[in-house]
Amino acid sequence: MNKIAMIAAAAVAVVFATGSAKASTLDDVKGRGQVTCGVNGPSGLAGFGAPDDKGNWTGLDVDICRAVAAAVFGDATKVKYVPLGSKERFTALQSGEIDLLARNSTWTLSRDTDLGLDFVAVNYYDGQGFMVRKELGVNSAKELSGATVCVQTGTTTEKNLGDYFRANNLELKSVVFETSDQARQAYDEGRCDAYTTDASGLAAERTQLKNPADNIILPEIISKEPLGPAVRHGDNQWGDIVRWSFFAMIIGEEFGITQANVDQVKSSSDNPEVRRLLGVEDEMGKMLGLDNAWAYNILKQVGNYGESFERNVGLKTPLGLARGLNELWSKGGLQYAPPAR
Amino acid sequence: MTGMVDRADRFSGATVPLWKNRTARALFYQAVVLGLLVLLTAFFVHNTGVNLAKRGIASGFGFLNGVAGFDISFKLVSYSLTSSYGRALLIGLLNTLLVAAVGVVLATVLGFVVGVARLSSNWIIAKLAAVYVDVIRNIPLLAQLIFWYFGVLSTLPGVRQSIDLLGLFFLNQRGLYAPVPELQPGFGIMPVALLVGALGAVLVSAWARRRQMMTGQPFHSFWVGLGLIVGVPMIVGLIFGFRMTWSFPELAGFNFKGGFQIAPEFIALLVGLSIHTSAFIAEIVRSGVQAVSHGQTEAGLALGLKRGIVTRKIVLPQALRVIVPPLTSQYLNLTKNSSLAVFIGFPEVVAVFAGTTLNQTGQAVECIAITMAIYLVISLLISLFMNWYNRHIALVER
Numbered sequence: 001m002n003k004i005a006m007i008a009a010a011a012v013a014v015v016f017a018t019g020s021a022k023a024s025t026l027d028d029v030k031g032r033g034q035v036t037c038g039v040n041g042p043s044g045l046a047g048f049g050a051p052d053d054k055g056n057w058t059g060l061d062v063d064i065c066r067a068v069a070a071a072v073f074g075d076a077t078k079v080k081y082v083p084l085g086s087k088e089r090f091t092a093l094q095s096g097e098i099d100l101l102a103r104n105s106t107w108t109l110s111r112d113t114d115l116g117l118d119f120v121a122v123n124y125y126d127g128q129g130f131m132v133r134k135e136l137g138v139n140s141a142k143e144l145s146g147a148t149v150c151v152q153t154g155t156t157t158e159k160n161l162g163d164y165f166r167a168n169n170l171e172l173k174s175v176v177f178e179t180s181d182q183a184r185q186a187y188d189e190g191r192c193d194a195y196t197t198d199a200s201g202l203a204a205e206r207t208q209l210k211n212p213a214d215n216i217i218l219p220e221i222i223s224k225e226p227l228g229p230a231v232r233h234g235d236n237q238w239g240d241i242v243r244w245s246f247f248a249m250i251i252g253e254e255f256g257i258t259q260a261n262v263d264q265v266k267s268s269s270d271n272p273e274v275r276r277l278l279g280v281e282d283e284m285g286k287m288l289g290l291d292n293a294w295a296y297n298i299l300k301q302v303g304n305y306g307e308s309f310e311r312n313v314g315l316k317t318p319l320g321l322a323r324g325l326n327e328l329w330s331k332g333g334l335q336y337a338p339p340a341r
Numbered sequence: 342m343t344g345m346v347d348r349a350d351r352f353s354g355a356t357v358p359l360w361k362n363r364t365a366r367a368l369f370y371q372a373v374v375l376g377l378l379v380l381l382t383a384f385f386v387h388n389t390g391v392n393l394a395k396r397g398i399a400s401g402f403g404f405l406n407g408v409a410g411f412d413i414s415f416k417l418v419s420y421s422l423t424s425s426y427g428r429a430l431l432i433g434l435l436n437t438l439l440v441a442a443v444g445v446v447l448a449t450v451l452g453f454v455v456g457v458a459r460l461s462s463n464w465i466i467a468k469l470a471a472v473y474v475d476v477i478r479n480i481p482l483l484a485q486l487i488f489w490y491f492g493v494l495s496t497l498p499g500v501r502q503s504i505d506l507l508g509l510f511f512l513n514q515r516g517l518y519a520p521v522p523e524l525q526p527g528f529g530i531m532p533v534a535l536l537v538g539a540l541g542a543v544l545v546s547a548w549a550r551r552r553q554m555m556t557g558q559p560f561h562s563f564w565v566g567l568g569l570i571v572g573v574p575m576i577v578g579l580i581f582g583f584r585m586t587w588s589f590p591e592l593a594g595f596n597f598k599g600g601f602q603i604a605p606e607f608i609a610l611l612v613g614l615s616i617h618t619s620a621f622i623a624e625i626v627r628s629g630v631q632a633v634s635h636g637q638t639e640a641g642l643a644l645g646l647k648r649g650i651v652t653r654k655i656v657l658p659q660a661l662r663v664i665v666p667p668l669t670s671q672y673l674n675l676t677k678n679s680s681l682a683v684f685i686g687f688p689e690v691v692a693v694f695a696g697t698t699l700n701q702t703g704q705a706v707e708c709i710a711i712t713m714a715i716y717l718v719i720s721l722l723i724s725l726f727m728n729w730y731n732r733h734i735a736l737v738e739r
Binding site: 087091110113114115136153154155158165166178186190233 | 393395396398399409410411412413414422423491495496499500514515593594595596598605606683684685686688692696697699700701702703705
C-alpha cells in the first residue's frame with residue numbers, strides 16, 4: 001500500500017511539475033552561466049569543431065559558440081560543448097538540450113520549415129564534392145557511373161549524391177556508414193572508389209588518410225551547402241543574438257578590427273559604425289538585451305571572421321582552404337553583414 | 342488470509358463496509374494505478390503533440406509517400422533513386438529479416454556443434470570448444486562486427502587483384518562474386534519437379550515411420566528423400582532442358598558486372614552475429630544435454646543402440662525441453678542485435694529508416710515509433726513460434 005501511494009504521488013508530481021512558465025533562451029543561458037553549444041561529434045571535424053590534444057574545442061564553428069558566450073557573458077570560455085552526430089543534432093536543438101547548433105549544418109528549406117529550427121547566418125559557403133584515388137585515373141565526377149561511393153548517413157550529402165547521379169544518368173552504388181570515421185576508413189581500405197561529403201569536409205578528411213597525396217578531390221561541386229549556426233524556432237531575441245554575434249565578426253574584418261588592435265580602435269576610431277559596434281556610441285548591445293561591450297568582447301576574445309578562418313581552416317592549416325566564396329563581399333566573396341546601425 | 346476473512350464475512354452475515362473488503366480494496370488500488378498509468382501516457386502523448394506543434398515540426402505519416410532519392414546498396418526487391426520512403430522502409434525491413442533468418446540458422450547449427458563438442462570425450466576438442474565459447478562470449482558484439490568488417494574483409498585484395506577461383510568465383514574487398522542462373526521461358530517445370538521430389542520425400546518418410554512402428558525395421562528415409570529432392574529435378578532437366586543460362590561475373594569499369602554479388606557488409610554482419618550468438622547457444626546446448634540423466638545414455642547403449650542413435654533419438658529430444666526456452670532469447674537477441682549493422686554500412690531497418698529517412702524527413706517521432714513497432718512485432722512473432730514449438734516438443738506422458 002505504501003508503495004502504491006508513493007508511485008501515485010510520483011505520477012501526480014510528474015503531471016503537475018511541467019506546468020511552469022517557459023523562460024526565454026537568454027534567461028536560461030544567463031541562469032545556467034554558460035551557453036550549451038552543439039558541435040561536431042563524436043570525434044569532431046578538424047578545423048570546424050574538434051578537441052585539440054588538451055581537450056579544448058577549436059574550429060570555425062566553435063568560434064561561433066565562443067563569440068556568443070563572449071557577447072552574453074563577456075567571457076568566451078563560458079561554453080559547454082555537446083558533441084553531436086549528424087543524426088541527433090537537430091533533435092538535441094529541438095528538445096532544448098543545446099541552445100545553439102554550430103556544427104557545419106546545411107541551411108535548407110525543409111530544415112528551416114519542418115524541423116522547427118531557424119538558421120541565422122552562413123559561416124561557411126560550401127558545396128559537395130568527391131574524392132578518388134589517383135590510380136583510378138578519373139578526372140571528373142561524370143565518369144563515376146558504376147562506381148561505389150562511401151558516404152556518411154544522416155546528412156544532406158546522401159540525397160545530393162542520389163540527385164546528382166540521377167540527373168546525370170549515372171549508375172550509383174553507395175555504402176552508407178554511421179560516422180564519417182567509418183566512411184573514411186572504408187574508403188581508405190578500398191571498399192569504395194569514391195568518398196563524398198562537403199568539399200571542406202573532404203579537405204579535412206584527406207589529412208586523416210594513410211597517404212593523403214594519393215587522393216585527389218574532383219573539380220565538380222555538385223551542390224550548394226551554406227553551412228551555418230541554427231537556433232530553435234520561436235525565440236527571435238536569441239536568434240538575433242547569435243546572428244549578430246557572427247555579423248560582428250564579419251563587420252570587424254571589414255573595418256580591419258583585430259584581436260590585436262581592438263582596444264586602440266575603440267579609443268581612437270572616428271568611424272560612427274565602428275563606434276556603435278564597439279559600444280562607444282548608442283546602445284546596440286542594449287537592443288539585443290546584452291551588455292554594450294558585446295561586440296568588443298567578441299573581437300577581443302575570439303577575433304574577426306578572417307582571423308578565425310585563417311586560424312582554423314586557412315592556407316596555413318592542414319586543411320589549406322582558400323577563402324574562395326568565403327571572402328568578404330568587398331573582395332569578391334559572399335560574406336556580407338548588414339550594417340550595424 | 343483472504344479465505345479466513347471471507348469465511349468470517351459469511352459467518353457474521355452482516356454486510357461489511359466496502360473499504361474493509363480485501364478484494365474490493367485490491368481492485369480499487371489496481372484501478373487507481375491503471376488510471377494513473379493511462380493519465381501519464383495520455384500526458385506524454387499530448388505533451389509531445391503540443392511541443393511538436395509549438396516548434397512548428399510537421400507530423401503525420403504522409404512523408405512515407407515522398408521520394409526518398411538516396412541509394413540503398415543491398416536490396417532484395419527493386420528499389421531506385423525515385424522510390425518512396427515507404428519503399429525504403431520495406432527494403433530495410435527485408436534486409437533485417439534476411440540477416441535474422443540466415444543468422445538464426447547459422448548460429449543454431451554452429452552452436453549445436455560447439456555445444457556438443459564441449460562435451461566430447463576428446464580432450465583437445467572439448468578444450469577448443471571451451472576456449473571458443475569463453476573468448477567469443479566475452480567480447481562485445483560491436484567490436485566483433487568491426488573486427489570482421491575492417492579487420493578481416495577489408496584486408497582482402499582490391500577489385501583488380503581479386504582472388505580468382507576457377508574463373509567463376511571472385512573474392513575481393515567488394516565481396517564475393519558468383520555466377521548466377523538467369524531463367525529462360527519454360528523454366529516453370531523445374532519448380533514443379535522440385536515440388537514433386539519434396540512431396541515424394543515426405544511420403545517416403547511417413548511410410549518409413551509407419552513401417553518402423555509396425556515391424557521395427559528402420560529405413561534410410563533421409564538419403565532416399567535427399568535423392569528424390571535432388572534427383573527428380575535433375576532427371577526432368579535432362580529430359581526437357583534446364584531452360585536457364587548462367588550470368589558470369591566479369592570485370593568491367595569500376596567493378597565486376599553480371600553474376601551475383603554478396604556484399605562484404607552482409608557477410609561481416611552475418612558472420613559476426615552468428616558466431617557471437619553461437620557461443621551462447623553452445624552453452625545452452627551443453628547445459629541441456631547435461632540435464633539429461635546419464636542413465637538414459639547407459640540404458641540406450643545397453644539396448645545395443647549405436648552412440649549416434651542414442652544421442653539423436655534419446656538424449657537430444659529430452660535435452661530440447663531444457664534448450665528451447667533460452668534458445669528463444671538468443672534468437673531474439675540476434676534479431677535485435679542486427680541493428681548494430683549501421684556501424685559497418687549494412688542497410689537494415691535502423692540504418693535506412695531510423696537513420697537516413699529520419700534525417701531526410703525530420704520525422705523523428707514517427708520514424709522511431711515505426712522502427713520500435715517493427716522490432717516488437719518481429720520479436721513477438723519469434724517468441725510465439727518458439728513457444729508453440731516448445732509445447733510441441735514438451736514431454737508427453739503416455
